[in-house]
Amino acid sequence: MEEVILMIGANGQIGTELATALRVKFGQNSVITSDIRAPKEPAEGEVFEELNVLDKQALTSLIQKYKPTQIYLLAAMLSATGEQYPQKAWDLNMNGLLNVLDAAIEFGIKKIFWPSSIAVFGPNSPKVNTPQYCIMDPNTIYGISKLAGERLCEYYHEKYGLDIRSIRFPGIISWKTEPGGGTTDYAVHIFFEALRHGAYTSFLSENTELPMLYMEDAVRGTIELMDAPAEQLTVRSSYNLAGPSFTPKQIAEEIQKILPNFEMSYSDNDPRQVIADSWPRSINDEAAKRDWGWAPKFNLSSLVADMIDHLKTK
Numbered sequence: 001m002e003e004v005i006l007m008i009g010a011n012g013q014i015g016t017e018l019a020t021a022l023r024v025k026f027g028q029n030s031v032i033t034s035d036i037r038a039p040k041e042p043a044e045g046e047v048f049e050e051l052n053v054l055d056k057q058a059l060t061s062l063i064q065k066y067k068p069t070q071i072y073l074l075a076a077m078l079s080a081t082g083e084q085y086p087q088k089a090w091d092l093n094m095n096g097l098l099n100v101l102d103a104a105i106e107f108g109i110k111k112i113f114w115p116s117s118i119a120v121f122g123p124n125s126p127k128v129n130t131p132q133y134c135i136m137d138p139n140t141i142y143g144i145s146k147l148a149g150e151r152l153c154e155y156y157h158e159k160y161g162l163d164i165r166s167i168r169f170p171g172i173i174s175w176k177t178e179p180g181g182g183t184t185d186y187a188v189h190i191f192f193e194a195l196r197h198g199a200y201t202s203f204l205s206e207n208t209e210l211p212m213l214y215m216e217d218a219v220r221g222t223i224e225l226m227d228a229p230a231e232q233l234t235v236r237s238s239y240n241l242a243g244p245s246f247t248p249k250q251i252a253e254e255i256q257k258i259l260p261n262f263e264m265s266y267s268d269n270d271p272r273q274v275i276a277d278s279w280p281r282s283i284n285d286e287a288a289k290r291d292w293g294w295a296p297k298f299n300l301s302s303l304v305a306d307m308i309d310h311l312k313t314k
């Protein structure tokens, strides 16, 4: 059976690159991208529809029009913006997911992808090598909505047999589209500023270690999870996934190996520091390795080299 993909929230950091990879895999016309607004630079020949995922009627019409076999729901408000607009974050992150889950049952959608986040962990979760199952007490609205979303995913899988798959993404580093509204965004901004101005002021302190992942790995991991045989998947909430963990100081030192004049400084009292301090420093992803063969390709030095290479030509 031919797959038809509907991606919701496709203009963001992950959607932009995941949509390209899915178009390569399934064909240009088999991937319908949607977002609340049209992209600034719509790519030629791509099928795009404006959609607010909170508008259930509009979602239904789109599903009836294109008859997708898979839905990728990427529309969400991230951790830092969520703290500024908690009600809006809850509404988008929860009701957007519920609308998609209900529509998936009504229209018999075969597979759903929905990203969760390391934000589901909280101040009392183990900080190092954080396991798949442990104390989860997120204290950001984003983390609370992602944890509730994970429970919904598992519930819909068990109760209705919905094949929904999910990854707890760490901070994602990429050069094509900048992230917006996250706590891990510094690790992307640093590259743009290093090349534009030769200097960057990190809003996180120098020794704040956080789990990260290079976009190429994130996209490949998502596609591998979606391709894995359903019976191999033992986690129906969301899989821990690990790439390299590092601090602002460590990434700055790695950039200085390629751009020796790059200067790094640190700001005090940024509200994102409190969020970062509540998150894991590193992640245990044994379940993903065991169930679907997950393995990251990029470490800190290879991702820094690749980012700088691409941004220089960009």
Ligand code: AKB
Pocket: 078, 079, 080, 116, 117, 118, 119, 142, 169, 170, 171, 172, 181, 182, 183, 184, 185
């Ligand atoms: C954020 O910082 O909010 C996101 C995330 C880790 O989910 N990048």
